[in-house]
Amino acid sequence: MTFRERLRALPTFPRPGLPALDTDAAPPTPHELFVTWIDQAIDAGLLAPHAATLSTADAAGHVHARTLLLKDVTVDGWWFASQSTSPKGRDLAVNPHAALTFLWPELGRQVKVTGTAASAGPEAGRADFLARSDLSRATSLVDRQSEPLDSMEEYERAFAEALRIVTADPELAGVHWTAYVLAPTAVEFWQAPDDGPQTRLLYRAEADGWATGLLWP
Ligand SMILES: Cc1cc2nc3c(=O)[nH]c(=O)nc-3n(C[C@H](O)[C@H](O)[C@H](O)COP(=O)(O)O)c2cc1C
Numbered sequence: 267m268t269f270r271e272r273l274r275a276l277p278t279f280p281r282p283g284l285p286a287l288d289t290d291a292a293p294p295t296p297h298e299l300f301v302t303w304i305d306q307a308i309d310a311g312l313l314a315p316h317a318a319t320l321s322t323a324d325a326a327g328h329v330h331a332r333t334l335l336l337k338d339v340t341v342d343g344w345w346f347a348s349q350s351t352s353p354k355g356r357d358l359a360v361n362p363h364a365a366l367t368f369l370w371p372e373l374g375r376q377v378k379v380t381g382t383a384a385s386a387g388p389e390a391g392r393a394d395f396l397a398r399s400d401l402s403r404a405t406s407l408v409d410r411q412s413e414p415l416d417s418m419e420e421y422e423r424a425f426a427e428a429l430r431i432v433t434a435d436p437e438l439a440g441v442h443w444t445a446y447v448l449a450p451t452a453v454e455f456w457q458a459p460d461d462g463p464q465t466r467l468l469y470r471a472e473a474d475g476w477a478t479g480l481l482w483p
Contacts, residue, residue: 279458284374287457287465295476296453296469297339300377303455304336307370319367320346322357322383330357336366337394343449344379345386347394350444352411358383364448374458381450381471390445396437404429406440454481 267275285306293299307315316336323329330353338345344366349355358364362382369376385391395406407428408421415421432438450471457465466481 279371279374281374281458282460284458284460286460287455287467289465289467289478289480292467292478296379296450296455297341299455299467299469300344300379300453301339303370303373303375303377304339304368307373307375310372312370312372315368315370317368318346319369320354321365321367322354323361323363324357325360330354336368337445340447342386343381343383343447345445345447346383347391347443347445349406349409349411349440349442350385351409351442355442355444358446366448374460376456378452378454378456379448379450380452380454381448383446383448386445386447391443392439394445395439395443400429400433403432403440406443407432407438409440409442 293302304315314335317333318336319331320334321329321331332354334346334348334354336344337347346366350359362384364381364383366379367376368379395403398406404425405428408424410424450469452471453469455467455469459465464483466483468479468481469476470479
């Protein structure tokens with residue numbers, strides 16, 4: 267079998283047994299439907315259902331994407347955290363337009379959240395930092411995310427020093443660790459068919475609330 271044939275033969279979703287998206291019963295906001303869907307992904311025991319692809323673009327329009335973890339969903343939007351000095355942080359500083367894409371293959375589901383992301387302020391960043399484990403706080407305190415690294419030994423030295431500092435002072439927060447909120451302008455829910463067509467439901471932000479509509483598969 268060629269590589270191309272192996273890829274073509276791969277299954278994408280477990281069928282039968284996929285849930286359905288009842289668009290007539292959709293809640294008034296995408297926040298509610300998203301929380302229902304991620305709750306179902308958590309209850310189904312999916313690995314890292316809170317992992318999403320964050321897409322950003324710099325001032326020249328060059329696009330960058332990476333995985334990160336969802337921290338919360340509130341009326342303000344979808345929360346994540348990272349270093350403001352990282353490439354994603356630099357992208358967002360010059361161009362707040364961003365998208366978060368979630369994929370839950372075992373449930374045949376994808377959610378695309380599109381909008382603008384901004385820092386939720388220093389207190390929110392500090393609270394997120396302090397809620398992290400010692401190891402995660404030390405990783406963040408090193409604060410050179412995505413810079414070229416000469417050797418793992420160099421990193422291990424910097425990490426050991428950061429771990430010593432964060433364990434000695436549990437109230438210390440990294441200055442560049444930032445809680446971001448992506449305020450959505452559109453959220454699309456995509457459901458793979460168990461039997462029948464794909465279902466795509468788009469929520470669009472309007473002046474007086476959320477409008478919903480179907481999309482062609
Ligand atoms: C499952 C998973 C979760 C991750 N969670 C985060 C996160 O919450 N915050 C973060 O800054 N990086 C996270 N990362 C690392 C990012 O994918 C990325 O490597 C890093 O943030 C640098 O991205 P940038 O160079 O595009 O700014 C995660 C990676 C994986 C695979």
